[in-house]
Amino acid sequence: MVFTLPDLTYKYSDLEPFIDSETMEIHHSKHHQTYVDNLNKAINGFSEFDGKTIEEILKNIDTVPESIKQQVINHGGGHANHSLFWKLLSPVKTEPQGKLEDAINSTFGSLEKFKEAFTQKSMSLFGSGWTFLIFTKDNKLDIKRHSFQNSPLSYGNTPIITIDLWEHAYYLKYQNRRAEYIEAWWNVVNWVEASEIFSEAS
Ligand code: MN
Numbered sequence: 001m002v003f004t005l006p007d008l009t010y011k012y013s014d015l016e017p018f019i020d021s022e023t024m025e026i027h028h029s030k031h032h033q034t035y036v037d038n039l040n041k042a043i044n045g046f047s048e049f050d051g052k053t054i055e056e057i058l059k060n061i062d063t064v065p066e067s068i069k070q071q072v073i074n075h076g077g078g079h080a081n082h083s084l085f086w087k088l089l090s091p092v093k094t095e096p097q098g099k100l101e102d103a104i105n106s107t108f109g110s111l112e113k114f115k116e117a118f119t120q121k122s123m124s125l126f127g128s129g130w131t132f133l134i135f136t137k138d139n140k141l142d143i144k145r146h147s148f149q150n151s152p153l154s155y156g157n158t159p160i161i162t163i164d165l166w167e168h169a170y171y172l173k174y175q176n177r178r179a180e181y182i183e184a185w186w187n188v189v190n191w192v193e194a195s196e197i198f199s200e201a202s
Contacts, residue, residue: 002040003054005033006083014091018184020173028086031168035078035149042071054080058153077149081130085164090190097191100160100198107141118143118163119182128166132159133194135201158201161194 005028012024043049046065049057054076057064064072096104096111108114114133121143122131129147136142137156144152152159163169163185170181 003036003079005029005036006086008086010089010091015089015188018187019089019170023168023170023172026172027164027169028082032079032082032086035075035082038071039075039079042068042075054083055153058151059156061154073151073154074149077151077154080151080153081149081162081164084159085162087193088161088190089188090192091188093187094189094191097195098199099202100191100195103141103198103202115186119179121145122163122165122182123179125165130165131163132157133161134159135198139202158197160198160201161189161191 008028012028013021015024039054046068048063057072058076058080061069061073095101101111104111104114108117118131118133122145125131125145125147127147129145129150132144132146132152134142134144134152134157141160142157144157146152163182165178170178174181174184
């Protein structure tokens with residue numbers, strides 16, 4: 001099994017001015033590629049991963065051999081989180097649809113209230129990591145932070161939307177201004193994709 005870097009469905013420059021072209025190019029072609037390369041190195045020679053997706057492996061993280069488990073959490077998580085992050089970005093403005101729109105309204109009160117809560121959680125993440133809107137194993141929407149590259153999949157939860165809060169995701173354009181990056185990112189969230197993921201999970 002060899003994992004590969006997924007192509008983007010838009011150009012690096014398509015998310016300007018919210019996410020700049022240079023950040024997108026380095027983030028995708030260098031940072032994400034490194035997670036893929038290190039994942040492939042870690043699992044080299046372990047035939048139990050043949051034919052499995054990274055999502056399947058992370059969902060069953062307890063079955064991964066102890067000698068490489070942390071590397072799979074780090075680099076496999078990095079591969080899965082970034083693959084999802086790219087899919088959940090869109091150059092075109094979108095809105096939550098159908099079941100996801102309803103669930104956000106009933107869980108958080110409104111889209112605006114959800115955005116406030118998600119932004120607040122993202123601002124208070126210490127160090128590097130991600131914030132996720134998750135669909136929990138108890139069939140609820142929730143907002144969850146994970147440090148480093150830990151994946152919600154390893155905790156039985158399905159990620160619906162996510163933001164990368166490592167400095168490499170925003171430092172070139174926003175430096176230490178994480179709040180500005182988050183505010184800009186809301187403009188390029190792919191709610192159509194998120195709504196489809198939620199429909200399949202719920
Ligand atoms: Mn990243």
